Amino acid sequence: MQECPVCTKMFPTDFIEVHASSCVERAGKEVMHESIVIEEEQAAMPGPSGTCATATDGWLTISDPTKAISQCADSFLRIHETKSPLLLSMDIRKSPAEQDMALISFYKRTNVEWGRPLNCKLEGSSNYKLQWSKNKVFPLSLFCQTVHCVTGDCAIGQGVTRFFFSKCMEKLKSGFCINFANSNVTRLFEGEPGHLVPSASHFLVESDMFMVAGRMVGHSFLHGGPCLLGLSPAVVHVLLGGSPETATVTLQDCPDLDIRETIDLLDGGSILSDKDKQRVQDLAHAWDLPCLTEKNRRWLFEKLLIHAVIGRVTRQIKQLRRGLKETPMWTLVTQRPDTVALLFPKEGAGNFSPEVLLQRLTWPHEDSDDDDDCSVDTKCRISGYLRQFIANATPTELTELVKFWTGWEIIPPSLSVEVVEGRYPTASTCFETLRIPGHYKDYTSFKCDILACIDSCHTGFGLV
Incomplete structure (x- = not known):
C-alpha cells in the first residue's frame, strides 16, 4: 500500500500511478470551480462604501464626469439585471398623505439591493376627475399624460417610472403631506433655495427619514433620474466627509430667521445695545458657548453660525450619508470628486434655455402617417404656436413642460411633436412625444391649454 500525494489516501502500489493521474485531474477541476465561485462571490460582496463591487471600474478613468456618472450607474444595474424586480406602487385615487406614505414605505425597507430592476405602477389612473382652477371639471382624457401600457386602471411604463423619481425629488424639497410633528406638511430640508439644510427635528431622525432621503437620491441616480437641487454647499461638504470647521457657511444657510438675525448682530464692528447683547448671550448659553467679549466677537460669530447650520443637524447628515452608502452613488462621489457638482x-442648475429645447425637437413631417388627417397649414400653425410658447416661457414653465412631456424634468436627446385630432394636448411620456390637437386658431387659447397641461403633471397621469 502507498499513500496518494494528492488526496493522502492509501492505495495498492501497482494502482497508485493510475489513481494519482485521475486524482490530479479531478483536483484541478475542483480548484478551478472554487476559484470561479470565489470571484463571483467577491463581485457581489458589499464594498467598503456599502455598495456592491463592480466587475469593471472603467468609469474611474473616464475624463468626462457626465459619462463617468452614466457608466457607473449602468455597470451597477447590469450586475443586478437578472434579479427579481422591485415593485413601487401608488394609488392616485387616495389622499396625498396616503400617496406619500407609499413612497416612504418603499424606501424604508432594509437590506434592499437598489440596483435590481424597478417596476412602477400607478393604480387608479383612469376614469378619474378633479376640479381645475377655472371651476370646471374635466374627464380623464383632458390635459393628461399617457403611458406606454395601461392595464385596467393601472398605468405602467418608463413614463411612470420617471414620474415616481421626479415626485421623490420634489417631495424632498417641498415636503411630505404627512403630519409628523403637528404640521400638515413635513419638510426634510429647510431654508432658502440654494441653501437647503436638513431639518433639525429629532423626530425625523428617530423615524429614519433621512435614511429614506439618501436612498431616494441614490436610487434616482441609478436610473438616471433628477438630482436633489439646492443643498447648501456647507452641507454637501460635511456630507462627503469634510470637517464642519472647514466648511464655507454663510448666513443664508441658517434656516431659522430669528437665529440668523441674532448671529448677524455679531457681524461687523457696530456697538451692540444691552438688548442685543442679551440676545446673543442667551443663544450662546443655549449652545454651551462662552460669553460675548470684545476679543471673541468674531470667533463667537463663526461658532454660532457653524452650530446653527451644521452642529444641530449632525445626526441628520450622518443618516443621509448612510442612505447614500447603500447605493453606488457614494462610491462615485468619493472616488470621483469632479462629479459632486453634477x-x-x-x-437653477437644471434649468435649460429655450434654444436648447428647440434644438432637440423633432417637428411634425409633412408626409407623416401619424397625423395625416391634419393639413400642412395646420401643422405649421400649431408648430409655430409651440415654438412661440417655448421661446417666451419662463424657466419654471419650460421645466414643467418637459416634465409633462417626458415624466421628469430632464431633457432627453430628442423630443417629438405630433399634430393630431382631439380636444386637448396629451403626452406619451414613454415615447417622449407631445400630441397637440390641430383645432387651435389663435395663440391665446393654445397657451391657456398648454399652461393647464403642464400644471397637471404634479398630480399624476390623468389628473387635471
Whole structure:
C-alpha cells in the first residue's frame, strides 16, 4: 500500500500511478470551480462604501464626469439585471398623505439591493376627475399624460417610472403631506433655495427619514433620474466627509430667521445695545458657548453660525450619508470628486434655455402617417404656436413642460411633436412625444391649454 500525494489516501502500489493521474485531474477541476465561485462571490460582496463591487471600474478613468456618472450607474444595474424586480406602487385615487406614505414605505425597507430592476405602477389612473382652477371639471382624457401600457386602471411604463423619481425629488424639497410633528406638511430640508439644510427635528431622525432621503437620491441616480437641487454647499461638504470647521457657511444657510438675525448682530464692528447683547448671550448659553467679549466677537460669530447650520443637524447628515452608502452613488462621489457638482447641483442648475429645447425637437413631417388627417397649414400653425410658447416661457414653465412631456424634468436627446385630432394636448411620456390637437386658431387659447397641461403633471397621469 502507498499513500496518494494528492488526496493522502492509501492505495495498492501497482494502482497508485493510475489513481494519482485521475486524482490530479479531478483536483484541478475542483480548484478551478472554487476559484470561479470565489470571484463571483467577491463581485457581489458589499464594498467598503456599502455598495456592491463592480466587475469593471472603467468609469474611474473616464475624463468626462457626465459619462463617468452614466457608466457607473449602468455597470451597477447590469450586475443586478437578472434579479427579481422591485415593485413601487401608488394609488392616485387616495389622499396625498396616503400617496406619500407609499413612497416612504418603499424606501424604508432594509437590506434592499437598489440596483435590481424597478417596476412602477400607478393604480387608479383612469376614469378619474378633479376640479381645475377655472371651476370646471374635466374627464380623464383632458390635459393628461399617457403611458406606454395601461392595464385596467393601472398605468405602467418608463413614463411612470420617471414620474415616481421626479415626485421623490420634489417631495424632498417641498415636503411630505404627512403630519409628523403637528404640521400638515413635513419638510426634510429647510431654508432658502440654494441653501437647503436638513431639518433639525429629532423626530425625523428617530423615524429614519433621512435614511429614506439618501436612498431616494441614490436610487434616482441609478436610473438616471433628477438630482436633489439646492443643498447648501456647507452641507454637501460635511456630507462627503469634510470637517464642519472647514466648511464655507454663510448666513443664508441658517434656516431659522430669528437665529440668523441674532448671529448677524455679531457681524461687523457696530456697538451692540444691552438688548442685543442679551440676545446673543442667551443663544450662546443655549449652545454651551462662552460669553460675548470684545476679543471673541468674531470667533463667537463663526461658532454660532457653524452650530446653527451644521452642529444641530449632525445626526441628520450622518443618516443621509448612510442612505447614500447603500447605493453606488457614494462610491462615485468619493472616488470621483469632479462629479459632486453634477450630482448635487446648485439651485437653477437644471434649468435649460429655450434654444436648447428647440434644438432637440423633432417637428411634425409633412408626409407623416401619424397625423395625416391634419393639413400642412395646420401643422405649421400649431408648430409655430409651440415654438412661440417655448421661446417666451419662463424657466419654471419650460421645466414643467418637459416634465409633462417626458415624466421628469430632464431633457432627453430628442423630443417629438405630433399634430393630431382631439380636444386637448396629451403626452406619451414613454415615447417622449407631445400630441397637440390641430383645432387651435389663435395663440391665446393654445397657451391657456398648454399652461393647464403642464400644471397637471404634479398630480399624476390623468389628473387635471
